[in-house]
Amino acid sequence: MRNSRRFDVFVRPVLSKILLVAILMLATLVLGTMIGFAIGGGNPLRVFLPSTWGHMLDFVQ
Numbered sequence: 001m002r003n004s005r006r007f008d009v010f011v012r013p014v015l016s017k018i019l020l021v022a023i024l025m026l027a028t029l030v031l032g033t034m035i036g037f038a039i040g041g042g043n044p045l046r047v048f049l050p051s052t053w054g055h056m057l058d059f060v061q
Contacts, residue, residue, distance in 0.1 A: 033047050034047055037052075
């Protein structure tokens with residue numbers, strides 16, 4: 001019982017903050033790539049196609 005209380009008081013808030021930051025970072029990454037792709041003149045949803053990423057990797061190499 002004592003370890004369960006310690007988890008609820010100390011660990012759970014830290015884990016929830018880490019999860020929140022990870023979700024916000026992922027959302028920012030997705031929105032940033034969509035906005036960047038749209039500024040380049042493309043359809044923002046095409047950024048999720050594998051062919052788009054293959055083209056980007058070919059361009060970088």
